[in-house]
Amino acid sequence: MPEQLLIPPEGEKIQLKDYDPDYTEGLDKDEAKTLEEGFERRLAELQDMLYAQSMKSLLVVFQAMDAGGKDGAIKKVFDSVNPQGVRAANFKVPTPIELGHDFLWRIHQQVPQKGYIGIFNRSHYEDVLVVRVNEIVPRSVWEKRFDMINEFERLLAENNTAILKFYLHISKDEQRERLQARLDDPEKRWKFSVGDLPVRERWDDYMTAYEDVFSRCNTPYAPWHIVPANKKWYRDLVITRAIVEKMESMGLAYPEPDFDYATVVIPK
Numbered sequence: 001m002p003e004q005l006l007i008p009p010e011g012e013k014i015q016l017k018d019y020d021p022d023y024t025e026g027l028d029k030d031e032a033k034t035l036e037e038g039f040e041r042r043l044a045e046l047q048d049m050l051y052a053q054s055m056k057s058l059l060v061v062f063q064a065m066d067a068g069g070k071d072g073a074i075k076k077v078f079d080s081v082n083p084q085g086v087r088a089a090n091f092k093v094p095t096p097i098e099l100g101h102d103f104l105w106r107i108h109q110q111v112p113q114k115g116y117i118g119i120f121n122r123s124h125y126e127d128v129l130v131v132r133v134n135e136i137v138p139r140s141v142w143e144k145r146f147d148m149i150n151e152f153e154r155l156l157a158e159n160n161t162a163i164l165k166f167y168l169h170i171s172k173d174e175q176r177e178r179l180q181a182r183l184d185d186p187e188k189r190w191k192f193s194v195g196d197l198p199v200r201e202r203w204d205d206y207m208t209a210y211e212d213v214f215s216r217c218n219t220p221y222a223p224w225h226i227v228p229a230n231k232k233w234y235r236d237l238v239i240t241r242a243i244v245e246k247m248e249s250m251g252l253a254y255p256e257p258d259f260d261y262a263t264v265v266i267p268k
């Protein structure tokens with residue numbers, strides 16, 4: 001991974017305006033796509049071993065502003081892996097039952113079991129983002145959640161779940177273009193929600209809330225990646241590469257059979 005300021009140092013206050021959403025480390029589209037395809041092939045191999053070994057799991061968290069590209073990234077990055085080994089979860093406005101529990105209750109149920117990759121499209125971070133910006137609970141409540149999230153993620157990490165968190169960083173201009181494209185294109189119109197417009201108005205408040213997330217919840221066992229995401233092809237490369245690099249370090253291997261396979265004779 002080149003030095004591209006993807007992971008801010010732990011505990012350090014960062015400002016998102018210092019991160020260029022157009023950054024591509026000098027690659028053009030074709031170069032990035034070729035690289036990405038290579039990492040995708042390796043991802044498929046690693047996922048096969050993860051599944052076969054069934055001793056560890058991987059949780060990949062996606063957060064972004066509306067039209068930030070979570071859906072597109074999930075579709076592209078994982079399109080070569082065996083769907084049987086992957087579970088994707090979407091976290092929407094909590095149901096009354098979910099609201100009747102602590103904020104991590106619904107999250108914990110979707111965490112990947114050993115052998116699996118779990119994808120979170122939105123996550124427990126909504127509870128310190130939209131919940132904070134819209135003042136759904138008072139500061140005294142959401143303030144405590146940063147530490148709770150860190151402890152929760154530590155619990156998962158110590159239970160052999162590797163965690164990667166991606167914030168897809170688009171500019172406000174890029175969001176406008178993408179929202180407009182959703183309106184203009186009949187095949188994308190279903191994705192448009194008028195509810196996204198008031199959220200866009202609070203853009204700066206969201207950036208502040210995200211900055212606090214990155215300075216409070218960026219740990220060695222569950223690091224944040226700020227992914228330059230204006231260019232979809234670069235975004236996908238960054239994510240695929242980071243996942244492959246993580247999985248390469250997980251000690252994945254096909255399990256040894258617990259019997260003497262050389263002596264087994266398959267009957268006719």
Ligand code: ATP
Pocket residue numbers: 065066067070071091092093094121122126127130131191193
């Ligand atoms: P897309 O990003 O493609 O539009 P989506 O994830 O936004 O898809 P929607 O149904 O449009 O799907 O939106 C889900 C909404 O649920 C988001 O506005 C999100 O902020 C909100 N949400 C998620 N978790 C919580 C939470 N814990 N409390 C309140 N709102 C939440």
Ligand code: MG
Pocket residue numbers: 066193196
């Ligand atoms: Mg939406």
